[in-house]
Amino acid sequence: MAASALRRTPVAAPAGVARLLDGVRDDNRPVLLDEHVRLYGPLEPAADLVATLESSGLRGRGGGAFPVGQKLAAVAAQRGRPVVVVNATEGEPASSKDRALLRLVPHLVLDGAAAAAAAIGAREIVVGLARGRSNERDALVAALKERRDRARWSVKAVTDGFVAGEETALLNALSGKEPKPTMKPPYPFERGLRGAPTLVQNVETLAHVALIARFGARWFRSVGTEAEPGTALVTLSGAVRRPGVYEIELGTRVSELIEQAGGATETLSAFLVGGYFGGWTRDAAHPLTVAGGLGAGVVVAFPADACGVRESARVTRYLANESAGQCGPCVHGLAALASGLEEIAAGKTSDRRLHLARWAQQVTARGACRHPDGAARFVNSTLTVFEEELALHLRTGRCRGRDRGVLPVGSRRG
Numbered sequence: 080m081a082a083s084a085l086r087r088t089p090v091a092a093p094a095g096v097a098r099l100l101d102g103v104r105d106d107n108r109p110v111l112l113d114e115h116v117r118l119y120g121p122l123e124p125a126a127d128l129v130a131t132l133e134s135s136g137l138r139g140r141g142g143g144a145f146p147v148g149q150k151l152a153a154v155a156a157q158r159g160r161p162v163v164v165v166n167a168t169e170g171e172p173a174s175s176k177d178r179a180l181l182r183l184v185p186h187l188v189l190d191g192a193a194a195a196a197a198a199i200g201a202r203e204i205v206v207g208l209a210r211g212r213s214n215e216r217d218a219l220v221a222a223l224k225e226r227r228d229r230a231r232w233s234v235k236a237v238t239d240g241f242v243a244g245e246e247t248a249l250l251n252a253l254s255g256k257e258p259k260p261t262m263k264p265p266y267p268f269e270r271g272l273r274g275a276p277t278l279v280q281n282v283e284t285l286a287h288v289a290l291i292a293r294f295g296a297r298w299f300r301s302v303g304t305e306a307e308p309g310t311a312l313v314t315l316s317g318a319v320r321r322p323g324v325y326e327i328e329l330g331t332r333v334s335e336l337i338e339q340a341g342g343a344t345e346t347l348s349a350f351l352v353g354g355y356f357g358g359w360t361r362d363a364a365h366p367l368t369v370a371g372g373l374g375a376g377v378v379v380a381f382p383a384d385a386c387g388v389r390e391s392a393r394v395t396r397y398l399a400n401e402s403a404g405q406c407g408p409c410v411h412g413l414a415a416l417a418s419g420l421e422e423i424a425a426g427k428t429s430d431r432r433l434h435l436a437r438w439a440q441q442v443t444a445r446g447a448c449r450h451p452d453g454a455a456r457f458v459n460s461t462l463t464v465f466e467e468e469l470a471l472h473l474r475t476g477r478c479r480g481r482d483r484g485v486l487p488v489g490s491r492r493g
């Protein structure tokens with residue numbers, strides 16, 4: 080697909096697939112404001128950004144895939160002065176795309192937040208950044224010093240952790256409370272930070288907003304597919320020659336992404352698509368789409384001599400440990416799923432597989448947030464895709480694969 084029919088603007092819109100990463104240079108220094116404006120043109124007030132976003136088809140890139148225009152419209156329809164919160168927590172251990180944007184092209188993210196704030200009548204923008212991310216913080220603070228926005232900005236450090244990025248957990252952390260999710264409704268768009276209608280948007284989502292505000296919905300749709308327009312960032316890791324953050328046109332196949340990264344370094348047996356809330360596939364022709372499971376944009380190329388059962392057991396234990404510890408089905412269910420997979424991996428049981436599928440079903444939609452749903456999806460796909468390996472573990476107590484630590488698990492940094 081080629082980019083076409085670009086809206087006339089003082090600066091040419093990026094014509095290829097490198098849109099968000101168009102300005103990134105080899106020395107990996109942040110793009111300064113004057114370079115940013117030279118590249119994309121100044122951010123002018125968009126006539127009707129909410130409608131433009133609706134027709135662009137942009138979906139959130141933080142994992143939930145919610146239509147962005149619809150969310151802005153919902154916040155704007157509330158009574159009271161809204162607030163914009165930039166979700167810069169990126170708690171998924173296999174993801175680094177939001178950090179890359181913050182570090183390398185901070186003005187793109189800030190433009191998106193400023194444009195969204197102007198569109199919904201917000202004057203305050205709060206960036207919630209996970210604690211310890213000093214490079215990203217420095218890039219943001221330096222970028223904010225260069226700008227003359229009307230909005231009131233603040234960059235706040237919040238607790239690191241997988242669940243801390245859930246929007247109500249983030250809002251609680253920003254209010255000085257424990258970073259734990261709360262039951263919805265009310266949703267943040269109804270009552271969020273200090274009770275105000277709050278637009279919570281992922282870093283990458285806002286970077287796309289910055290470009291759609293300049294170049295329009297038609298330009299955004301000029302790459303990708305009809306159902307899934309535009310580009311997305313993917314953090315690619317595992318057995319590939321050049322792991323890293325890639326910008327792809329939506330609909331790209333896993334094999335094409337791996338080719339872009341210089342190919343596989345060894346024989347692959349599977350791909351994890353969508354990170355730890357996503358799922359496994361053996362299909363290299365699997366198309367990458369946000370609503371179709373790409374989630375927060377993670378792909379792991381899994382080598383054939385690694386054990387999918389052991390590595391998945393380790394991730395499931397990590398997800399169980401990351402539970403915010405307040406909903407019974409999540410606390411007990413995820414721990415049981417992790418123990419079950421660990422027992423199978425260690426060859427200590429011969430009949431746990433069927434229980435796991437039932438337990439995964441029982442934890443789904445039973446928490447204050449979607450953490451158990453994501454973990455259950457991951458376990459279910461492990462049961463399906465590594466069926467043969469599981470059968471071998473159950474029958475003989477082991478398989479030929481090893482736990483090579485292909486799937487990273489983070490540790491809380493306070």
Ligand SMILES: Cc1cc2nc3c(=O)[nH]c(=O)nc-3n(C[C@H](O)[C@H](O)[C@H](O)COP(=O)(O)O)c2cc1C
Nearest residue numbers: 139140141143166169170244245246280281284449
């Ligand atoms: C357990 C859990 C963890 C999450 N972690 C993140 C995260 O690290 N970053 C993020 O942007 N969204 C995260 N989300 C999604 C947010 O709740 C929210 O949907 C998102 O920030 C909205 O932005 P978007 O619509 O632009 O994606 C998480 C959701 C859940 C259930």
Ligand code: SF4
Nearest residue numbers: 403405406409446448
């Ligand atoms: S579902 Fe789990 S992670 Fe989510 S709020 Fe409840 S205990 Fe915490």
